[in-house]
Structures are given as C-alpha cells and as structure tokens.
Amino acid sequence: QKEVEQNSGPLSVPEGAIASLNCTYSDRVSQSFFWYRQYSGKSPELIMSIYSNGDKEDGRFTAQLNKASQYVSLLIRDSQPSDSATYLCAVLYSSASKIIFGSGTRLSIRP
Amino acid sequence: EAGVVQSPRYKIIEKKQPVAFWCNPISGHNTLYWYLQNLGQGPELLIRYENEEAVDDSQLPKDRFSAERLKGVDSTLKIQPAELGDSAVYLCASSPRGDGELFFGEGSRLTVL
Numbered sequence: 001q002k003e004v005e006q007n008s009g010p011l012s013v014p015e016g017a018i019a020s021l022n023c024t025y026s027d028r029v030s031q032s033f034f035w036y037r038q039y040s041g042k043s044p045e046l047i048m049s050i051y052s053n054g055d056k057e058d059g060r061f062t063a064q065l066n067k068a069s070q071y072v073s074l075l076i077r078d079s080q081p082s083d084s085a086t087y088l089c090a091v092l093y094s095s096a097s098k099i100i101f102g103s104g105t106r107l108s109i110r111p
Numbered sequence: 112e113a114g115v116v117q118s119p120r121y122k123i124i125e126k127k128q129p130v131a132f133w134c135n136p137i138s139g140h141n142t143l144y145w146y147l148q149n150l151g152q153g154p155e156l157l158i159r160y161e162n163e164e165a166v167d168d169s170q171l172p173k174d175r176f177s178a179e180r181l182k183g184v185d186s187t188l189k190i191q192p193a194e195l196g197d198s199a200v201y202l203c204a205s206s207p208r209g210d211g212e213l214f215f216g217e218g219s220r221l222t223v224l
Contacts, residue, residue: 008151032211043202043215044154088153092211098167099144099211101153 003027004091006102013109019076021105023089026070032092033065033072038104039085048074079109113137115216117203123222129191132219136184136205143180144213145188146202154202160186161209193223 005024013019021035032051036044050056050063050072062075072091076083086104093100116135124130136143141162146154157176159167162183171178175194180186190197200220204213 004153034211036213043218044213045215046212049212090153090211090213096167097209098156098159099213101155103151103153 002102003093003100004089004102006087006089006105008103009106009108011105011107013079013107015079015081015109015111017079019079019083019107019109021074021076021087021089021107023072023074023102024070025072025089025091025100027091027093027095028067028070029094030091031094033063034090034092034099035061035063035072035074036088036090036101037085038088044088076107081109081111083107084109115203115205115214117201117216117219119219120217121220121222123224124193126195126223127192129189130193130221131187131189132201132203132221134186134188134203134216136186136203137207137214140205140207140214141183142206142209143186144202144204144206145178145186146204148200148202148218157188157201159209190221193221195223197221198223 035048038044048063050065056063060077064073088104089102143160145157148154160180178188200218202218203216
C-alpha cells in the first residue's frame with residue numbers, strides 16, 4: 001500500500017461544476033494534511049492545509065478530513081478553466097516528521 | 112518577499128558527468144528540502160535540513176548524490192557521476208516551521224544523455 005494514494009485521472013469536469021479530488025493515506029497518527037496545485041511545467045503551490053476532522057473552506061476551495069477513514073478530499077466549486085492543473089495531496093507523517101506526496105490527480109475543466 | 116530561488120533552470124549533460132544545483136531559500140526559513148520529481152509523479156524527498164543539519168537523508172543515494180547547506184542558508188545538491196535515470200526535475204523548497212507548508216522554487220530540470 002502506498003503511503004499517500006490518489007487517482008491519477010485525468011478528471012474532466014465542466015466549467016461551473018464542482019470538482020472532487022480524493023486522497024487516502026496509510027499512517028493513522030498523521031495530523032497535518034495539505035493540497036498543492038501544480039500547473040504544467042511549474043512547481044507545486046500550497047492551496048489548502050487541514051489539521052482537524054471536518055471541513056475547511058477558503059473561497060471556492062473546501063478541504064475535508066476524515067481521520068477515522070484516513071481520507072482527505074478537496075472540493076472546488078464553480079470550476080474555472082484556470083483550475084486545470086495537477087492536484088497533489090501531501091501528508092505529514094508524524095512518526096518520521098516526513099512530508100509524503102501522492103502522485104497527483106490531473107484535473108481538466110472543460111468550457 | 113522574494114521566493115525560493117534555484118539555478119540553473121535547465122541542465123543537459125552527458126552521462127557520467129557531474130552536475131550541481133543551487134538553492135536560496137526564503138529569508139528566515141530554517142527548514143530546506145530537496146525533492147526529485149519525475150514526470151507524472153509527486154515530489155519525492157531526497158534530503159531535509161534544519162538550519163545546517165541534515166536531519167533526514169535516508170532517501171539520498173549517497174553513492175552519487177551529495178548535498179550541503181553551509182551557514183544554514185543556501186544549499187547545493189550535487190550528482191557525480193550522473194546516470195540516465197537521474198533525468199528529472201529537482202525541486203528545492205523551504206518552510207518557516209517544517210510542518211508541511213512548503214514553498215517551492217521553480218525547479219531545475221536535468222536531462223542526462
């Protein structure tokens with residue numbers, strides 16, 4: 001089992017719809033979770049962090065965390081073509097103080 | 112505030128040649144990371160520094176890779192000799208607290224022929 005797993009996609013969503021990106025992780029004691037966005041040919045950029053169970057909203061983005069299920073998700077409301085990118089889930093593995101990235105989900109917003 | 116600066120942006124070398132990458136982190140960020148990213152994959156940690164101390168180098172292939180962070184600021188990652196499989200993007204990141212909130216540089220894309 002990979003430490004951080006994501007569906008590689010591509011995930012195609014019509015403009016204006018909600019995009020839902022999912023991530024599972026294997027370390028039960030992890031406490032910190034992050035979503036990074038990476039445009040093609042660019043470096044990753046932090047867009048959301050979440051530390052507690054439940055939802056955290058920031059503009060059109062909502063991160064959801066369920067530690068019991070070891071599941072993190074990112075919802076993007078009112079998807080725009082500029083949201084087309086690869087979204088990387090990252091988990092801070094407390095046992096090793098190591099930040100592990102998933103392989104990313106490629107999101108495409110079609111006009 | 113200036114971001115993380117990396118150089119060179121691109122490097123093409125023949126196999127068995129040496130190569131070095133340089134990184135200047137955001138001012139005040141004590142934690143510095145070097146990651147490797149292959150196409151279609153997430154970044155993979157090579158080494159993490161807290162100030163000038165390498166606190167996690169377990170994934171660094173020490174037979175050919177070396178890194179240093181003198182004076183706890185700039186860092187250099189070296190590969191000698193390079194192999195075909197080293198072709199990738201080498202990302203440097205810094206963090207104010209080492210807690211997962213990373214700020215990445217633009218990366219150095221290495222092609223080994």
